[in-house]
Amino acid sequence: MFYRKGRTPRRPPKKPSNTQKDPVGVYCRVRPLGVEDEECCIEVISSSTIQLHAPEGFKTNRNGEYKETQYSFKKVFGVSISQMELFEYVAKPLVDDLINGRNGLLFTYGVTGSGKTFTMTGSPGQGGLLPRSLDMIFNSIGPYQAKRYVFKTDDKNGMEVQNEVDALLERQKRENVSFPKSSSSRQRLDPEIADMIKSEEAYKTDGVDEDSSYSVFVSYIEIYNNYIYDLLEENQDDAIKPKWNGGGTPVRQNTEFIAPQSKTLREDQNHTMYVSGCVEVEVKSAEEAFQVFWRGQKKRKVANTRLNRESSRSHSVFIVKLAQAPLDADGDNILQDRNQVTVSQLCLVDLAGSERTGRTGAEGTRIREAGNINQSLLNLRTCIEILRENQMCGTNRMVPYRDSKVTHLFKNYFDGEGKVRMVVCVNPKADDYEETLLVMRFAEMTQEVEVARPVDRPICGFTPGRRHRNQRGGPIDKVINHLVQSLPPLPSSELTDPHDDITLPRLIEALQNRHRIRQMMIDEYNNAANRMKSMLQDLDNNQISKDDLIHEQNGKLVDKDKIIQNNKTEIERLEKKNRMQEHKIDILQKTTKIYEDDKRSMKYELETREQRLQRELTDKKRMEQRMHGVVTDTQHKWAKECTATPVRPLHRRSRSAGGEKWVDHKPSSSLDLGTVLQPVIPNSIQVSAPSEKALSKCDRYVLTHQEIASDGEIQTKLIKGEVIKTRGGGQAVQFTDIETLRQELTTVPRRKRKSSEGEPAIGDGTDGAWTDVETRCSVAMEMRAGSNMGPGFEHHGITKRRKP
Numbered sequence: 001m002f003y004r005k006g007r008t009p010r011r012p013p014k015k016p017s018n019t020q021k022d023p024v025g026v027y028c029r030v031r032p033l034g035v036e037d038e039e040c041c042i043e044v045i046s047s048s049t050i051q052l053h054a055p056e057g058f059k060t061n062r063n064g065e066y067k068e069t070q071y072s073f074k075k076v077f078g079v080s081i082s083q084m085e086l087f088e089y090v091a092k093p094l095v096d097d098l099i100n101g102r103n104g105l106l107f108t109y110g111v112t113g114s115g116k117t118f119t120m121t122g123s124p125g126q127g128g129l130l131p132r133s134l135d136m137i138f139n140s141i142g143p144y145q146a147k148r149y150v151f152k153t154d155d156k157n158g159m160e161v162q163n164e165v166d167a168l169l170e171r172q173k174r175e176n177v178s179f180p181k182s183s184s185s186r187q188r189l190d191p192e193i194a195d196m197i198k199s200e201e202a203y204k205t206d207g208v209d210e211d212s213s214y215s216v217f218v219s220y221i222e223i224y225n226n227y228i229y230d231l232l233e234e235n236q237d238d239a240i241k242p243k244w245n246g247g248g249t250p251v252r253q254n255t256e257f258i259a260p261q262s263k264t265l266r267e268d269q270n271h272t273m274y275v276s277g278c279v280e281v282e283v284k285s286a287e288e289a290f291q292v293f294w295r296g297q298k299k300r301k302v303a304n305t306r307l308n309r310e311s312s313r314s315h316s317v318f319i320v321k322l323a324q325a326p327l328d329a330d331g332d333n334i335l336q337d338r339n340q341v342t343v344s345q346l347c348l349v350d351l352a353g354s355e356r357t358g359r360t361g362a363e364g365t366r367i368r369e370a371g372n373i374n375q376s377l378l379n380l381r382t383c384i385e386i387l388r389e390n391q392m393c394g395t396n397r398m399v400p401y402r403d404s405k406v407t408h409l410f411k412n413y414f415d416g417e418g419k420v421r422m423v424v425c426v427n428p429k430a431d432d433y434e435e436t437l438l439v440m441r442f443a444e445m446t447q448e449v450e451v452a453r454p455v456d457r458p459i460c461g462f463t464p465g466r467r468h469r470n471q472r473g474g475p476i477d478k479v480i481n482h483l484v485q486s487l488p489p490l491p492s493s494e495l496t497d498p499h500d501d502i503t504l505p506r507l508i509e510a511l512q513n514r515h516r517i518r519q520m521m522i523d524e525y526n527n528a529a530n531r532m533k534s535m536l537q538d539l540d541n542n543q544i545s546k547d548d549l550i551h552e553q554n555g556k557l558v559d560k561d562k563i564i565q566n567n568k569t570e571i572e573r574l575e576k577k578n579r580m581q582e583h584k585i586d587i588l589q590k591t592t593k594i595y596e597d598d599k600r601s602m603k604y605e606l607e608t609r610e611q612r613l614q615r616e617l618t619d620k621k622r623m624e625q626r627m628h629g630v631v632t633d634t635q636h637k638w639a640k641e642c643t644a645t646p647v648r649p650l651h652r653r654s655r656s657a658g659g660e661k662w663v664d665h666k667p668s669s670s671l672d673l674g675t676v677l678q679p680v681i682p683n684s685i686q687v688s689a690p691s692e693k694a695l696s697k698c699d700r701y702v703l704t705h706q707e708i709a710s711d712g713e714i715q716t717k718l719i720k721g722e723v724i725k726t727r728g729g730g731q732a733v734q735f736t737d738i739e740t741l742r743q744e745l746t747t748v749p750r751r752k753r754k755s756s757e758g759e760p761a762i763g764d765g766t767d768g769a770w771t772d773v774e775t776r777c778s779v780a781m782e783m784r785a786g787s788n789m790g791p792g793f794e795h796h797g798i799t800k801r802r803k804p
Contacts, residue, residue: 021450025074025421026443027090030428031115032079042428042436044078045070052437055430071440073424073447083122084201087132090423092203094346095136098322099205101342102454103418105349105410109443110425111435112353119425120350121297127196129423130293130318130348134286135197137216137320140205144467146213146334148282149174151323151341153217157266157274159323159343161336196290209324211466213334217280217321218289220296223405224314225372227262231296231316232279265408272412280321293318315352315376315406321345331466347410351377354435379404381442387414387449393583394576416452490514643740661698663723665690670706671714675743679704679718695723695731715742 028050030042043051051070077086094104106129108116122128127135149167152160162170220231266276283289300316325334325341352373379400386399401411413420424443426436491506662684681702685694695701703719721735 020453021416022419022453024446024449024451025090025419026424026447027075027077027421028071028073028424028426028443029077029081029086029115029119030079030426031118033428039430040428041430041433042426044076046076048072048074048076050076050426050440052433052440055433058430058433069437069440071444073443083126083128083132086119086423087129088203090421091129091133092136094419094421095133095140095203096205097419098137098320098344098346099140099208101324101344103344103413104346105413105418105420106347106423107349107351108423108425109351110353110439111427111432114353114425114427114432116350116353116423116425119423120348122196124195125198131196131286131290132201132203133320133346133348134289134293136203136205137322138284138286138289139202140208141214141216141322144208144210144212144214145284146215146325147171148215148284150213150334151215151217151282151325153280153321155277157268157272158338159341160338161325161334161341163336164333209326211331211464212324212326214322214324215282216284216289217282217323218292219275219278219280219319219321220293220316221263221275221278221319222300222314222316223376223409225368226376226405228265228275228405228409229260230263230275230278231299232281232292233260265405272417273409275409289320313352313373315373316350317409318348318350319345320348327466329466347413349406349410351406354439376404376406380407383407383414384442384446384449388445391450392448392579394579414449414451416454418451418454420451422446639740642738643742660700661685662700662702663687663690663694663698664702664704666704670704673714673716673743675741677741679716679739679741692731695733699723701733709742711744713743715740717741 030044030050033040039055041053041055043053045051049070049072051068053068075089077089091106094106097104108120110116118128120128120130122131147164147167149170150162150164152162152170154160222229222231263275263277265273267273281292283292297316300314322344323341324344325337327333328335354374354377382403383399383401386397389395390397390399399411399414401407412418422443424439426432426439491510492503494503660683662681664681664684664686666686666688668688684702685698687694690701699722701721701723703721705717705719706714707717709715718739718741719735720737720739721733724732724734726732
């Protein structure tokens, strides 16, 4: 037979207690300077703002200037604030919530030596937040406290209710056996904690439920090196003990240190974290509760460092647990129903101060302690930062509560199980400036975290005023007394004579009269009862109809609540979406800013390059003008040389001199100048337009070209060339020489040209192109065989070598 191993059922996720949220209340308290001539770096600007000044010689930015920073809190308490005023603003609302069934967390935070322990504990005549909270609790619930051991704690963070008999037996057992203490020793207070609070400074909560019974339980733990120790354990006083064997004799003569047993954190059925195996002491007065606290305070880890004579080396947590249960319908006994018991708690935490080992002068164990303290405080900051990021940006990052015992113990408060308040204590001396700056940044960030508001406890359905009504007597006793007094009195029934015939008949008559009156009263009361019954029936009917109406209205309210809840869910979703969009907008704005900066830089670079390009174009144009002038001067120079020194025609070796045949190309637009000298070309064919037939019969080609010179006269150019056969069967003309014929008037002086670099050329640009030697040697005219079109020009790029 095979058995299938069952899977552990997953615990359903805990639903949030309320959609309404409150920010963490952060208060700042500035302690006075220790020495009058010390430099102060903190200034109280207003009731909610302080300003930090950098001390002399401390530069906080790159420019070497002093930087002043301001931080805002819910309220700032200066050096003149009293302990009572601080309690009224900070802790009194938490005590009110505790009595009304809601949880609270109050912790002090700051640098070593900033006054955290004084703020929490105080001194004789100047009680701190803790003794004043205990005094207010017992001033409010004192007349309504249950007897000792009626409420009983279990080992799973729960609370049970015992009847009077069981409570009495346990009370006798514990007081007579376990804790034999005299009444005088119980009432004697330690002189160090005597007169912590003056009678005129006492507070009391208004609106305490008089139909409930209350009991207060306190416990005190410390978190040292990330381990939890119970400061109220009795065996913790004897930490150094000799080891004994079974026969009752010591094993060794020397002693051995037996470390106290650390406690573990567990989660109860309501998902609340608690310290397993922690001693919880039931107290009945503020003096007794503070005596228990002081007994554990003497066991707390303290050490002498350079910054503080009694520096706390651990985080201390004093837990005040208030159990309350309603009275039964008669108002005599506590209701024996565990589900009706409400347990609320107030945690008062004194965190160890953050410190730098270089300033404290710690060595060995003290360095390890300081490292663990700073690590736990760093983890607290990390949890606060992730909570703030999840709430503001809509992310769902896991909060590392389990990395430290401090955050793991109080995770329920940040998840919405109670109100959270923090008192930031600062020392204004200049030596603590850097640490104070970090504390201020963390405190200002903490108040941006929101905690869900806890739900109020359910109200039981009993009639209010039960306790005082039963103490005064009920209305039934008054009715019975009235009935007895309304009957006629009985006559004297003493018989002195056996023959007395008057006394007995008179007694019988009186009894009959009383019987008749009684019967009449019974009838009257029956009629009244019937009328009352009918009235009650009518009231029941009306009540039933009203109940139906209320049920109907409740159904409508449930539907409305569902709609409201859906709307709230939609609003939360939209708010989350809005936060995400705002986050994206911020990112896009940053990206846009980066792109705009890049755009401006690129635009500036483009303008710079355009200016550079414009300068280069200007230089290029200037260079072109200069080169154009040089080319023009060179053209005129070559033209002059060609005119002065005629170029001998090149002849083909295969033909004898004078045997060449010319194509004389004279356009029809040529003018007869009537000059004496006329170009005469023998053995030529004169044409007005070149043709393939004429070119095929000749070896040389000459073109007569007329144009207007720079002096306004017409000059004639004879452009000569050789006819060359091409591979395509046509003829091509390669120009080799130019002759210029020009006439001048005697009245016009000859114009001399000065060649200067950079001077623009005068005349037509075509002249320069044709008179340039390289150009005229690389230009040819080609006519293809069989083509009906006129001659075209073709640049072959063949440089013809001239004879020396």
